[in-house]
Amino acid sequence: MNAEFTKFQGYLRSHGLKMTRARELVFREILSTPGIHPNADEIRRRLRAKKKEIGLATIYRTLNLLVRSGLVTAVDLGEGHSHFEPDWNETAHGHLICLSCGRVQEFAQAGIREAIHRIGEEKGYRLDKFSLQVFGFCRDCETNRG
Amino acid sequence: MNAEFTKFQGYLRSHGLKMTRARELVFREILSTPGIHPNADEIRRRLRAKKKEIGLATIYRTLNLLVRSGLVTAVDLGEGHSHFEPDWNETAHGHLICLSCGRVQEFAQAGIREAIHRIGEEKGYRLDKFSLQVFGFCRDCETNRG
DNA sequence: TTTAATGCAAACATTTTGCACCCTG
DNA sequence: CAGGGTGCAAAATGTTTGCATTAAA
Numbered sequence: 001m002n003a004e005f006t007k008f009q010g011y012l013r014s015h016g017l018k019m020t021r022a023r024e025l026v027f028r029e030i031l032s033t034p035g036i037h038p039n040a041d042e043i044r045r046r047l048r049a050k051k052k053e054i055g056l057a058t059i060y061r062t063l064n065l066l067v068r069s070g071l072v073t074a075v076d077l078g079e080g081h082s083h084f085e086p087d088w089n090e091t092a093h094g095h096l097i098c099l100s101c102g103r104v105q106e107f108a109q110a111g112i113r114e115a116i117h118r119i120g121e122e123k124g125y126r127l128d129k130f131s132l133q134v135f136g137f138c139r140d141c142e143t144n145r146g
Numbered sequence: 147m148n149a150e151f152t153k154f155q156g157y158l159r160s161h162g163l164k165m166t167r168a169r170e171l172v173f174r175e176i177l178s179t180p181g182i183h184p185n186a187d188e189i190r191r192r193l194r195a196k197k198k199e200i201g202l203a204t205i206y207r208t209l210n211l212l213v214r215s216g217l218v219t220a221v222d223l224g225e226g227h228s229h230f231e232p233d234w235n236e237t238a239h240g241h242l243i244c245l246s247c248g249r250v251q252e253f254a255q256a257g258i259r260e261a262i263h264r265i266g267e268e269k270g271y272r273l274d275k276f277s278l279q280v281f282g283f284c285r286d287c288e289t290n291r292g
Numbered sequence: 293t294t295t296a297a298t299g300c301a302a303a304c305a306t307t308t309t310g311c312a313c314c315c316t317g
Numbered sequence: 318c319a320g321g322g323t324g325c326a327a328a329a330t331g332t333t334t335g336c337a338t339t340a341a342a
Contacts, residue, residue, distance in 0.1 A: 018296060018341045040332080055299045060332060076222050080307085081331055096269055105269060111261045116280055119253050123242055124285035131279045134262055139270035164316050164321060186307080201324045206307060226332085227306060 004031055004071060004086065011069040022054045026062040030072055030084055037075060037083035037095075037104055077104060078133065094132035100141035107134075150177055150217060150232065157215040168200045172208040176218055176230055183221055183229035183241075183250055222279065223250060240278035246287035253280075 008027055012019050029043050038046065040059050047054055063084055066072035073087040077097055092113065096105045109132065120127040154173055158165050175189050184192065186205050193200055209230055212218035219233040223243055239252040255278065266273040 016296085020297060020341070022298070057300075057333075058298055061297085064333095094265075096265065096271060098271070099274060107265050107269065109261065109265075112258055115255065115257045115261070119240075119242065119255075119280065120282060123251060123253065125242055125244070125280075125282035126288055127280060127282040128245060129281050131281075132276065133278075134265065134271075134273060134276040136266060136271040136273040136275075142272055162321080166316070166322060168323070203308075203325075204323055207322085210308095 004088065008066075008069065008071055011071070017065075022058045023062050023065070025052050025054060026059055027066060027071070030066070031086050034086055035104075035106070037077065037085050039079075039081050039083050043084070073129075076131070076133065078135065094134060096134045096136065098138040098141055099135050100137050103138055105138075150234065154212075154215065154217055157217070163211075168204045169208050169211070171198050171200060172205055173212060173217070176212070177232050180232055181250075181252070183223065183231050185225075185227050185229050189230070219275075222277070224279065224281065240280060242280045242282065244284040244287055245281050246283050249284055251284075 005024075005027065008023075009019055011017075012023075025047055026043060029046055030038070033046070036042075040056065040063060043063075044054060044056055044059055063072065063074070063082075066084075067074050071087055072084050074082040074084055075095060077083050077095065079102075092109070093106045094109050094112070096107055097103070098105075112132065116130055117127065151170075151173065154169075155165055157163075158169075171193055172189060175192055176184070179192070182188075186202060186209060189209075190200060190202055190205055209218065209220070209228075212230075213220050217233055218230050220228040220230055221241060223229050223241065240255050240258070242251045242253055243249070244251075258278065262276055263273065
């Protein structure tokens with residue numbers, strides 16, 4: 001986790017950018033909430049709760065920077081805005097989203113990675129990334145409301 | 147294709163809703179552009195080009211209705227707005243998107259469907275739908291610009 | 293001390309909504 | 318002719334940008 005932070009410093013240095021208080025806070029917040037998938041506003045609220053006030057515009061700028069650097073991934077959970085998670089890419093995964101309570105669960109995609117690679121070769125694409133969301137109803141919601 | 151239209155009529159009737167000029171035009175436009183994945187504004191422009199003026203608000207309302215009915219699917223191609231395609235679900239598919247030219251190609255997901263169903267069972271979810279986008283660089287873009 | 297980063301407010305883009313009028317069933 | 322549908326304009330979201338000020342390096 002701290003290795004990730006070092007990568008961020010390396011990225012900034014190699015691009016002539018600066019490590020700032022806001023960037024550190026935002027990135028650490030994402031690193032420390034891997035299962036939460038916060039959106040921009042939630043990141044601001046979480047930091048505010050710790051008495052760390054960061055402007056929303058700065059949060060958006062930092063998020064874009066982190067995504068560009070490859071250290072963070074933007075996820076679309078079907079809510080009309082982006083959610084963010086750390087991208088330690090050893091653990092590429094899809095998201096299983098409950099349509100009733102909104103719970104988000106991650107899963108490793110056994111076999112899916114390979115299937116997608118096969119498709120890339122077939123169609124002549126050099127693949128970069130993929131995004132897989134699965135929607136359904138979790139056991140609790142099925143039990144509680146038929 | 148006309149069977150789809152009949153389904154739409156059935157859906158409307160069974161929900162106490164009315165078939166209108168706007169609804170017919172929007173749905174037929176989507177049915178007739180399966181590979182295009184238009185967004186709301188593009189649907190309006192295409193209809194306008196045929197001298198069929200429909201208000202954008204009505205187009206959005208109709209799109210939501212069509213998605214609710216299950217006859218149309220909203221697709222996120224990473225452009226910050228939704229694209230729409232007919233959902234003749236025999237041909238469930240993923241989207242292969244070129245990060246350079248934006249070309250969108252569809253592919254059948256051999257084996258992926260099954261892998262996802264296995265995950266649903268494992269995690270105790272009753273699955274509803276899934277969405278798979280793969281990003282990369284198409285052969286033309288790779289050839290033309292290294 | 294130089295150059296980039298921040299915060300704020302304004303601008304943008306997409307989508308939704310309130311309301312008076314219109315049309316389908 | 319009753320109840321849903323439409324268009325328009327306004328509002329609601331989510332995100333980006335211009336600019337004067339602040340802070341890394």
